[in-house]
Amino acid sequence: MLMLNSLIMQDIRIYIAEQRGETSTGTHLVRSTLNYGSFAAPHREAIGRLQQVNNWEVAPQGTLDLPTNKGTVSLLI
Numbered sequence: 001m002l003m004l005n006s007l008i009m010q011d012i013r014i015y016i017a018e019q020r021g022e023t024s025t026g027t028h029l030v031r032s033t034l035n036y037g038s039f040a041a042p043h044r045e046a047i048g049r050l051q052q053v054n055n056w057e058v059a060p061q062g063t064l065d066l067p068t069n070k071g072t073v074s075l076l077i
Contacts (some may be wrong), residue, residue: 013047020055028064029057 021032021039032039033053034046046052058064066074 001013022028027059027062029059 015033017031019041021036021041021044022036023028023030023032023038025043030037031054033044033055034051035041035044036052036054056064067075
């Protein structure tokens with residue numbers, strides 16, 4: 001059990017919200033925790049199969065089209 005806990009703890013990362021990348025397109029605001037679009041930071045690379053962690057804010061009555069690759073799972077809240 002100790003070995004399993006050690007493996008799990010190796011993948012834990014804490015990101016400060018104020019250090020996210022931010023892109024505004026007029027009708028959308030995207031805050032990126034990991035590298036996305038024009039936001040690139042060496043310590044914000046993908047974590048294994050987790051490629052994106054984004055917070056999308058859309059203007060009222062706006063729509064959002066998300067480009068995805070085959071085999072992508074998106075969770076919208």
